[in-house]
Amino acid sequence: MVRKMEWAASANHLGGIPRKMVIMAVGAFAKAVATLLNSTSVHNADTLIRLVRSRPPGVPLITVSNHMSTLDDPVMWGFRGFPTTDANLARWVLAAEDICFKNPVYSYIFRLGKCIPITRGGGIHQEHMDEALERLSDGAWLHTFPEGKVSQGDLPIRRLKWGTASLIVRAPVTPIVLPIIHQGLQKVMPENYIFGRRPPFPLCNKNINIIVGDPIEFNLPNMRQKAISMSRNGSLPFTGWPCTSPDGLDEAAQRCLYTTISERIQTVMESLRSFSKSFLMSKV
Template identity: 80%
Template sequence: MRMGRKMEWVGRANHMGGIPRKLVFMAVGAFAKAVATLLNTTSVHNADTLIRLVRSRPPGVPLLTVSNHMSTLDDPVMWGFEGFPLFDTKLARWVLAAEDICFKNALLSYFFRLGKCIPITRGAGIYQEHMNEALDRLSDGAWLHTFPEGKVSQEDGPIRRLKWGTASLIVRAPVTPIVLPIVHHGFEEVMPEKFLGGRRPPFPLFNKNISIVVGEPIEFNLPKMRQTAISMSRNLSLSTAGWHSASPNGMDEGAQRCLYATISEQIQTVMESLRSFSKSFMKSKV
């Protein structure tokens, strides 16, 4: 049975004349800017590329930013650096948010919907209804942010294997989005998962160094990648449970899996190279 989209009407730009959304972005934006620039020191590499793509892209072309996930504050605080158009609700990102954390009750659901958050149910697969909503936003030419690792990790280690949801959005979008990788450090110190009694602190910590490294757009040759995936999948025998039997491009489940894995690995490789670069970037700012 097709499930409805939770409180999607709240996320529409014309909800109550857009006033509740503007109020939420003013409040959350002020919080993000205070944490990023007043309470802590934030350094950003290649900020101009991000700002340019947020402000001015070719008409109808969506932007898909991807980043590592170091804390529950990554979004919105990572957008609180100096010069970013944080308070513009039209330019603001849509973001995939964990349903079990951000949408636990009606009040939270209303608040996060106003903040342009799309609920994602962990373990429900890449074809769940709210992934279709994310696809709709890309179809509108909007900006969508995802954390393709799927959960918070505060370990200082390599980028983990990426979930396939982001790759599926890239493939299924009517217009291939501009995919921009971002890697950050420092949020694990601002909001550590295990602080007092193994819990997060009640308020963000201060006097920490945050670094944000913005990469360059990742190029995907999707027609060639589709053909390669179809060739690779011919020898695979897979269960089709929960998968579309054929995509609009005639790809069966095996081909879809191969394609999503290839795209995810490419993004992961780029993010890992950014992570390595960010180490030297942080040292240069100390």
């Protein structure tokens, strides 16, 4: 499989000028929606800003969040004090191929905006997941929506897809994993506004609340050994996954490991969601 417009995602494409222009324009839009048209409050913003600006050299960052609207990215980065318009610090993000890359113009713009196309249902070994892994290998920041789709109801965090867990395991340097929960963007861009469609423009005078958690720590060597032990007692069907290098985990062990990591992230995100509800009530 050929990676879609990977050349446009390169920092050297036309001297990096198109990327800087797109990141600045999108960042200005995010700032306007988050701080001018609406009101945004962020709990523990310093942790996110510190990890984006000054984490140890070569250490990648993965942020994970719930998915409330099609505007979550980039508007959730538009709060005051965040370097939204800096192309060098901007996140890479996994984006749905059928929405963001449905024609060459969209593909070019989203590629300049540091988006990596993901085919929903395409599995964790699709070509663009390898591209995401390469960005982590560079020590970059990657954002994912591990639930896999938008959900605008006040519901518990759904079972997470395995893609994020697979990136954590396969990265040469274990990424810092930072959970984020947000509320309010579903009111800025509701899915069913007019005749069951989204509004043509973001709505105004809404409250956006973002809760940044603390980094989730993973003892991967220990978790790998437990996954190997657990997999020997399992009876999951095999679909031909390759062994992961350098650990040589077979498919059964990978499934156990990805499940354990995903469940850990899901639990932390759900705890953060519960905290966000009590936190917001205390502000009323």
